[in-house]
Each structure stands twice: as C-alpha cells, then as structure tokens.
Amino acid sequence: xxxxxxxxxxxxxxxxxxxxxxxxxxxxxxxxxxxxxxxxxxxxxxxxxxxxxxxxxxxxxxxxxxxxxxxxxxxxxxxxxxxxxxxxxxxxxxxxxxxxxxxxxxxxxxxxxxxxxxxxxxxxxxxxxxxxxxxxxxxxxxxxxxxxxxxxxxxxxxxxxxxxxxxxxxxxxxxxxxxxxxxxxxxxxxxxxxxxxxxxxxxxxxxxxxxxxxxxxxxxxxxxxxxxxxxxxxxxxxxxxxxxxxxxxxxxxxxxxxxxxxxxxxxxxxxxxxxxxxxxxxxxxxxxxxxxxxxxxxxxxxxxxxxxxxxxxxxxxxxxxxxxxxxxxxxxxxxxxxxxxxx
Amino acid sequence: xxxxxxxxxxxxxxxxxxxxxxxxxxxxxxxxxxxxxxxxxxxxxxxxxxxxxxxxxxxxxxxxxxxxxxxxxxxxxxxxxxxxxxxxxxxxxxxxxxxxxxxxxxxxxxxxxxxxxxxxxxxxxxxxxxxxxxxxxxxxxxxxxxxxxxxxxxxxxxxxxxxxxxxxxxxxxxxxxxxxxxxxxxxxxxxxxxxxxxxxxxxxxxxxxxxxxxxxxxxxxxxxxxxxxxxxxxxxxxxxxxxxxxxxxxxxxxxxxxxxxxxxxxxxxxxxxxxxxxxxxxxxxxxxxxxxxxxxxxxxxxxxxxxxxxxxxxxxxxxxxxxxxxxxxxxxxxxxxxxxxxx
DNA sequence: GATTGGCACTCTGAACATCCGAGTGCCAGC
DNA sequence: GCTGGCACTCGGATGTTCAGAGTGCCAATC
Numbered sequence: 001x002x003x004x005x006x007x008x009x010x011x012x013x014x015x016x017x018x019x020x021x022x023x024x025x026x027x028x029x030x031x032x033x034x035x036x037x038x039x040x041x042x043x044x045x046x047x048x049x050x051x052x053x054x055x056x057x058x059x060x061x062x063x064x065x066x067x068x069x070x071x072x073x074x075x076x077x078x079x080x081x082x083x084x085x086x087x088x089x090x091x092x093x094x095x096x097x098x099x100x101x102x103x104x105x106x107x108x109x110x111x112x113x114x115x116x117x118x119x120x121x122x123x124x125x126x127x128x129x130x131x132x133x134x135x136x137x138x139x140x141x142x143x144x145x146x147x148x149x150x151x152x153x154x155x156x157x158x159x160x161x162x163x164x165x166x167x168x169x170x171x172x173x174x175x176x177x178x179x180x181x182x183x184x185x186x187x188x189x190x191x192x193x194x195x196x197x198x199x200x201x202x203x204x205x206x207x208x209x210x211x212x213x214x215x216x217x218x219x220x221x222x223x224x225x226x227x228x229x230x231x232x233x234x235x236x237x238x239x240x241x242x243x244x245x246x247x248x249x250x251x252x253x254x255x256x257x258x259x260x261x262x263x264x265x266x267x268x269x270x271x272x273x274x275x276x277x278x279x280x281x282x283x284x285x286x287x288x289x290x291x292x293x294x295x296x297x298x299x300x301x302x303x304x305x306x307x308x309x310x311x312x313x314x315x316x317x318x319x320x321x322x323x324x325x326x327x328x329x330x331x332x333x334x335x336x337x338x339x340x341x342x343x
Numbered sequence: 344x345x346x347x348x349x350x351x352x353x354x355x356x357x358x359x360x361x362x363x364x365x366x367x368x369x370x371x372x373x374x375x376x377x378x379x380x381x382x383x384x385x386x387x388x389x390x391x392x393x394x395x396x397x398x399x400x401x402x403x404x405x406x407x408x409x410x411x412x413x414x415x416x417x418x419x420x421x422x423x424x425x426x427x428x429x430x431x432x433x434x435x436x437x438x439x440x441x442x443x444x445x446x447x448x449x450x451x452x453x454x455x456x457x458x459x460x461x462x463x464x465x466x467x468x469x470x471x472x473x474x475x476x477x478x479x480x481x482x483x484x485x486x487x488x489x490x491x492x493x494x495x496x497x498x499x500x501x502x503x504x505x506x507x508x509x510x511x512x513x514x515x516x517x518x519x520x521x522x523x524x525x526x527x528x529x530x531x532x533x534x535x536x537x538x539x540x541x542x543x544x545x546x547x548x549x550x551x552x553x554x555x556x557x558x559x560x561x562x563x564x565x566x567x568x569x570x571x572x573x574x575x576x577x578x579x580x581x582x583x584x585x586x587x588x589x590x591x592x593x594x595x596x597x598x599x600x601x602x603x604x605x606x607x608x609x610x611x612x613x614x615x616x617x618x619x620x621x622x623x624x625x626x627x628x629x630x631x632x633x634x635x636x637x638x639x640x641x642x643x644x645x646x647x648x649x650x651x652x653x654x655x656x657x658x659x660x661x662x663x664x665x666x667x668x669x670x671x672x673x674x675x676x677x678x679x680x681x682x683x684x685x686x
Numbered sequence: 687g688a689t690t691g692g693c694a695c696t697c698t699g700a701a702c703a704t705c706c707g708a709g710t711g712c713c714a715g716c
Numbered sequence: 717g718c719t720g721g722c723a724c725t726c727g728g729a730t731g732t733t734c735a736g737a738g739t740g741c742c743a744a745t746c
Binding site for chain 3: 717718719720721722723724725726727728729730731732733734735736737738739740741742743744745746
C-alpha cells in the first residue's frame with residue numbers, strides 16, 4: 001500500500017518530470033519540495049511506488065519517471081486544475097468574440113486552444129443527431145443539375161450537388177420540392193433519414209429515377225449531418241516534440257489526417273463528474289496512439305454535449321491543459337447558448 | 344565551363360544521391376554507371392562541377408552532394424520525366440473516377456498524388472476569378488436570419504449566414520431577393536463585387552441597414568470565391584523524413600497549417616513550356632521553406648489554369664514527382680472538362 | 687517502527703584516443 | 717586528355733576511462 005506521503009512524492013515526481021523532462025532523483029525531490037524528510041526516506045517511498053508500478057526507473061540507478069498508471073493516479077487523485085493566467089483568459093475571450101458562424105467559431109476555438117496550451121487542439125462539432133431539418137431548398141442550376149441545401153435548427157447548413165439522370169422542367173421540380181419538403185422539414189435528422197429510406201423502398205419508386213437520385217443525395221446529406229466532425233489546429237507544434245514520442249510523430253500526424261480515429265477516441269472517452277476526461281498513453285494504444293495523451297472537456301451545444309480538448313505527449317502538463325480545455329469549453333458553451341437564444 | 348560528360352556526371356550524382364541519401368564518390372559512379380573512363384577522370388569532372396558550385400563536398404574528402412544550383416541544372420537540362428508505372432496509372436485512374444462534386448474531386452486528387460509520390464500533395468482550387476454568378480438564393484431561416492447561397496458557373500457553391508439587425512417580412516425579402524438577383528446574377532465575380540460596392544456607397548443606402556448587411560455578406564462571399572484555395576494531403580509522410588530537413592519539419596507543418604504561404608508560393612512559381620514548374624531549396628527561402636522543394640504542374644480548369652504538385656525535401660526524385668504531378672494534372676483537366684461539357 | 691547517514695555499487699554520458707576506410711587532389715606517365 | 721599511383725584528410729565506428737548522479741541496503745538513531 002502506498003502511504004499518503006508516497007502519493008505526495010508521486011505528485012512531485014510527475015510535476016518535476018513534466019517540467020524538466022528528466023528522470024527525477026530522490027535528492028532533487030528533497031531539494032525542490034519541502035517534505036521535511038531526508039533523501040533516504042524518499043527513496044523508501046519511491047521503492048513503494050515502484051512496487052505499485054506507479055513509477056519506473058529507465059535503468060538501474062537513475063531517477064524515476066512516472067508510468068502511465070502513475071499519470072492516471074496523478075490525474076484522478078492528485079492533480080488540481082491550474083487556474084489560467086489572466087493573459088490566457090483574455091486571449092480566449094478576445095479570440096472567441098464575434099464569430100461569423102458556426103464553422104468560424106469552431107476554427108477560432110481550436111486556434112485559441114492550441115495557442116494557450118501549445119498542444120494540438122481538437123474539437124468535436126456540436127452534434128446534429130438530435131437536430132431537426134428546418135429548411136430544404138432545391139435550386140436548379142441547369143436542366144439536370146440541382147443544388148440541394150439543407151438547414152438544421154442547430155445552425156448546421158450543408159449543400160450538395162445532384163446530377164439527374166434526365167432533365168427536369170420547372171413544374172416537375174416544384175412538385176418534387178414540395179414533396180420532399182413535406183416529407184422531411186420539421187423532422188429529426190434520423191426520422192427524416194428513415195422516411196427517405198421508406199420512400200426508396202416503396203413500390204412505385206424504382207421507376208422514377210429522378211426521385212430516386214434526389215432521395216439518395218438528400219439521404220447522403222442527412223448522413224453527413226449525423227456523422228460527427230472534428231476540427232483541429234496546431235499540428236505544427238508536434239515538430240517541437242519529436243523526441244517525446246519515441247522518435248516518431250508519424251502516428252499522430254496520421255491520426256490528425258485521418259480524423260476518424262481521433263473522432264472515435266474523443267467519443268469514447270469517459271468524463272468525470274465535471275465533464276472532464278483524460279486518456280493517457282497506453283490507454284490509447286488500441287488507436288495506435290500509445291505514446292500520446294488526450295484531455296478533453298465537455299461543452300454544451302444545442303444538440304447535446306460535445307468535446308473539446310488537446311492531444312500531446314504522455315508527459316504533458318495535465319492540470320494546465322485540463323484547465324485550458326475547461327475554460328475554452330465554457331466560453332464555447334456560452335457562445336452557442338447566446339446564439340441559440342438569439343434565434 | 345562544364346563539359347558534356349561533366350553534366351552526365353552531375354546527372355549521375357543527383358540520381359545516386361537521391362537514391363542512396365549518401366554523398367557520392369567518384370568510385371561509386373564508375374561502378375554504377377558506364378562512363379567508360381576511370382575514377383580519376385570522374386574526379387577531374389567533379390572538380391569542375393565543384394568550381395561551378397553545382398556540387399559540394401560535406402567535408403574534405405567525402406563524396407559530393409548536389410547543391411541547390413545543381414538540382415536546378417538537373418531539373419532544367421538533364422532530367423527526363425520518369426514515366427509512371429502502370430500500377431500508378433491505374434491508381435490515379437481509379438481514384439479519380441466518379442467524384443461526387445468539386446470538393447470531392449480535389450480531395451481525391453491530392454490523396455492519389457500523395458499516395459503515388461509519398462510526398463505532401465498540394466492542389467490549388469480552380470480559380471473562380473473569371474467565373475460568373477449563376478444563382479443567388481436567399482433562404483429565410485428565421486425572422487432575422489437569412490441563408491445566402493451563391494453558385495458560380497464554374498461549379499463553385501458557397502453559403503453563408505446573415506443575421507439582420509432587424510426583422511424582415513416575406514414581401515420585403517422577396518423584393519430584396521429580386522433586387523440582388525438582378526444586380527449580380529450573370530455577372531463576373533469581380534463585376535458583381537464592384538456593383539455591390541457601388542450600392543453600398545450610394546446615397547440612399549446608409550439608411551437601410553438590412554440592405555447594407557446583406558450586401559456586406561454577399562460581398563464577403565464573393566470575396567471568398569476570388570480568394571485562392573488550397574487542398575492538401577500527406578502531411579504525415581513528413582514524419583518519415585525528419586532528417587531530410589536539417590532536423591525540423593516544423594516550418595513545413597507550419598506552412599501546411601497556414602496555407603497562405605504555400606498558396607503564394609504555388610502561384611508565383613514559373614512554369615516551363617509544358618506547364619511544369621519546380622522551386623528548389625533556397626529558392627523557397629523567402630517563404631521560410633529553404634529546405635524544401637516543390638514541383639507542380641498546371642491543369643486546365645474552366646476558369647483558367649491552376650496547379651497541382653507535391654512538396655518534399657530538396658533531395659526528392661524530381662523526374663518521378665514531376666511525372667506524377669503531370670499525370671494527375673492531366674486526369675484532373677479531363678475530369679473538369681467532361682464536367683464542364685455536361686453542364 | 688519510521689527515519690536517517692553512510693557506503694558500496696551501478697549505470698550513463700562526456701571526453702578522449704585509436705583505427706579503418708572511403709574518398710580526394712595531384713602528379714608523372716601514357 | 718586520360719590514367720594509375722600515392723600521400724593525405726576526415727568521419728565514423730570502436731574502445732577506454734572517468735566523474736557524477738542515483739540507487740539499495742544496513743546499522744544506528746529518534
């Protein structure tokens with residue numbers, strides 16, 4: 001069992017290691033922290049921590065570094081969020097003021113978060129899963145080319161091009177427009193999708209190729225709404241940290257480019273009672289990111305909660321990064337709430 | 344002056360160096376290429392090349408590596424494009440078949456190019472500068488929220504949200520819609536912008552806040568069309584090449600995230616008579632990319648030509664990369680042409 | 687029983703020396 | 717103009733030494 005002082009030693013090791021990037025010895029701990037005991041005592045505690053696999057020694061008789069398990073204990077029990085500096089607060093505030101629209105707001109969010117933390121910033125788009133279709137617009141661009149614009153009540157807009165297998169006149173188009181509008185406007189995204197599927201499956205439908213094409217495109221578009229999206233910034237900061245990732249930042253860059261992996265990872269994280277979550281090192285191994293940690297905070301969007309956070313080396317500054325994610329999440333929630341209220 | 348054989352030696356050095364990543368010695372040249380002369384003769388030629396600053400020795404008595412000037416001579420006079428393998432050709436063909444729309448086509452383009460070359464791929468969007476506004480759609484989302492959709496005849500679509508300072512009824516909206524449609528549909532992007540500016544400057548306008556807001560948003564949207572855009576893929580491949588960039592890929596990642604630098608660089612490159620261009624090493628120094636080279640090929644889009652290419656280390660395989668860029672550009676031109684024709 | 691000073695031991699990393707081989711520049715001879 | 721030969725240089729691999737940081741353990745102490 002690890003004593004109370006043992007845990008304080010673990011905390012000291014995590015802090016010092018994150019700061020110095022060098023294994024922490026018993027001597028440097030008594031120098032930098034006022035434990036009021038000697039180095040030999042700290043050594044005993046460290047032996048305990050090592051038995052519990054909370055710390056490890058890179059080689060016989062060097063200092064200790066925290067294990068992933070050690071970071072986990074630190075984050076769960078020993079870390080208190082480090083409050084942001086006023087400069088950081090005002091950076092967030094000014095960055096997030098006056099966004100043009102949702103896309104712009106999300107981009108600003110990740111920019112400020114990467115600026116404040118120096119890490120790669122990630123943000124899930126607000127979920128449109130529970131949103132409703134508020135408008136469907138079908139614009140004729142040519143005899144067989146239509147532009148289909150969908151708008152949801154959660155602020156999401158999407159547009160897509162449909163190329164019809166045959167030409168269509170204005171009267172037919174008006175009829176189609178009315179038919180689809182009646183079918184899906186006001187419906188939840190999922191319900192709208194279901195109705196389109198039903199339509200496609202219906203008896204008479206196969207004959208009408210235009211109807212089928214259009215239903216397919218709209219269905220696609222709805223599908224894109226249901227799909228989670230991610231916005232990121234700060235990939236370049238990884239270049240400074242190559243050595244933190246056992247040599248290669250390739251898996252990280254890969255994940256950033258892929259998006260889908262990070263999206264799953266973000267979705268599957270488990271938040272604590274304050275809406276904060278951390279996924280540490282090997283916990284991310286199933287995603288090919290065993291050298292990285294991700295911290296995130298829930299934020300409240302009209303359609304439900306989503307997450308914003310940062311990805312960095314396992315040896316990151318968890319208290320600061322969690323605090324930054326939380327602060328940004330709060331501002332973001334507030335912006336979205338005001339936006340919602342004004343609608 | 345450099346003899347003809349001297350240039351062949353330069354070619355051999357560039358090829359071998361790109362392949363092996365190691366300084367090339369006179370001995371290995373006679374071994375790997377059939378010059379029919381002895382190593383000592385090659386050494387004399389190498390001394391000439393060194394006088395001309397086409398090659399350099401990292402240290403006394405090691406092999407030679409090409410200088411940026413050497414690569415330039417190689418690219419301009421000595422390189423012949425290496426034809427793509429049939430596997431590469433079919434990869435391009437299958438990747439680029441059946442794109443859903445312009446965005447999709449561009450994404451597929453850079454994906455296949457990064458896949459074929461193993462480098463970071465870049466593509467300028469077709470320019471909309473000479474395109475015309477073919478449709479303007481204004482959709483009421485709420486009493487004071489409008490969605491403005493612009494479509495150009497070059498296939499570009501953009502949508503933006505306008506929040507009005509006061510509410511507006513259906514009749515007013517119809518009037519506005521008609522007014523703006525008459526003003527800009529059918530006009531070139533630049534002409535449409537000018538007209539909106541004129542409108543904003545007109546006497547009576549200041550009083551009508553709704554009109555002003557709307558004109559501002561549409562003007563913004565037109566501005567976004569005029570702005571060049573870039574799509575990229577393969578940033579993760581840089582991680583494998585860290586050592587090629589004197590230690591840090593940071594400037595490259597930075598440029599990829601910034602976009603604007605790369606956009607300028609791509610725009611300012613000078614193509615040869617075949618529409619191919621290369622910008623080598625220090626030639627990119629003004630852009631902070633003195634360690635990188637970019638090769639690109641023009642492609643033909645309805646609104647004019649744009650470029651597609653790859654960015655990689657100075658010691659890249661220019662013949663292969665140029666060939667790949669050209670091949671992709673040709674397919675892309677063809678796709679866009681078919682698309683245009685079908686419209 | 688917890689804490690401590692002391693001590694032997696281990697391991698890393700820097701500094702230094704050595705050596706081999708690859709490659710050059712140059713020169714005299716063909 | 718080309719070639720073989722030769723002295724020379726330098727980097728990188730290898731080995732050795734040494735100081736320093738840090739540990740584990742133990743007997744003594746509070």
